Amino acid sequence: MDIYWVVYQTFKPEILAAIIFFHIDGVFRLVFSGLLLHLFEAVQADNRSLSYIYVGILTVVWYLSQLFKELGINRSYLAASRAKSALAILLYAKINKLTSFVLKGQDQVAKITNLISNDLIVIEQRCATLLHATCFPMMIIGVGVILYIRIGWPSLIGLLLVIISIPICILIGQNNFGLLKNVNAAKDKRITLSTDMMEGVKYIKINGWEMAFKKLIRNSRDQEVGLFKGLAFGRALERGIGNCIGLISTLVMYIIAHHTTGLTTPKIFSVA
Secondary structure (H helix, E strand, O other): OHHHHHHHHHOHHHHHHHHHHHHHHHHHHHHHHHHHHHHHHHHHOOOHHHHHHHHHHHHHHHHHHHHHHHHHHHHHHHHHHHHHHHHHHHHHHHHHOOOHHHHOOOHHHHHHHHHHHHHHHHHHHHHHHHHHHHHHHHHHHHHHHHHHHHHOOHHHHHHHHHHHHHHHHHHHHHHHHHHHHHHHHHHHHHHHHHHHHHHOHHHHHHHOOHHHHHHHHHHHHHHHHHHHHHHHHHHHHHHHHHHHHHHHHHHHHHHHHHHOOOOOHHHHHHHO
């Protein structure tokens, strides 16, 4: 946690600016959703002048929402790029101080640098998503209030399904992280075995150990493939739940509201 606190204190202006812009974007989205119901009601009542007014207001609100969203994304990428550059310089300085005995060869410096650069690129790409997620509590409360006003208590069931899906996705993600470490360990084991085999191929042929080493490599590869299949299934399950939970919760709300509180056309399209 110390490194995250250092990064936050160092790049605090950019991070806070991104969070503020994302929250303003969330507020405009909630306002847009609140006005959308009135637009459908005006259209249904054939009130053209009021409909045009709502269309103009919604256009401005949506434009401002997209504007602050892009500002937040730009600020988050700016903070992520600066943090990535600073961390890359620090880590590269540490690597250069390592001796050749620790690295076991000069080519290890390039390998370690490539691994670090790949990890830093992932951090930079996901920084915007992480900062955007800070407005989730505000959005879930705002959406819950709007849905409750429009369709009543069935909205609470839909929100409950969304909240339940969060710890499920977290557990699946933790399991995927463990599988990823096992996949990397199996991959390193297979590569090490293949390297040792190529370096000692002369002695393997002299002693007739080809089939034994072939079996070892095949078993190592089968283990790696099995772990990778499990990881792919876990990732697909996590993404499937994340992509479908909104549709499922909306469908459940519609079905329950249809048989209890009742639905109208403006409510259906404004909630969707």
